[in-house]
Amino acid sequence: MNLADWQRPLAVAEIATGLGILLFWAAFFTIGLVPANAPPCYLAFEHSFPLPDGVLAAGLLAAGTLLRRGRAAGAALSLMCAGGLLFLGLIDVAFNLQNGMYTASLAGGLAVAAINLWCIVLGSALALAFVPTTRAQA
Helix, strand or coil: CCCCCCHHHHHHHHHHHHHHHHHHHHHHHHCCCCCCCCCCCHHHHHCCCHHHHHHHHHHHHHHHHHHHCCCCHHHHHHHHHHHHHHHHHHHHHHHHHHCCCCCCCHHHHHHHHHHHHHHHHHHHHHHHHHCCCCCCCC
């Protein structure tokens, strides 16, 4: 499989996002990234994500690397990661809306909105880019 020009930025975005997820959790557990006005359920909610986020990060890093190497498995893995990103983005949007996280502070609200939007946009782009095409049979 040759890496098409349109796949290059997606591969880079996958690798960057995988690294970003890992860096977030490293910072969360070392310096603490708890918002000042976080609801009481915030830590319980966040602590449910290291394992699935770690699996997603590994998948994104592998998918991006496989795509850059021209391996067909990169497309299939990218499609799987699309679902993970969409779920992550949407569940965070739901939590943030229900708990006032977008309006707790301007900087914090903008940051979480940008992260949520990134997950939803990249997940959608990967899904659209790598969804298998079907042919109608007569």
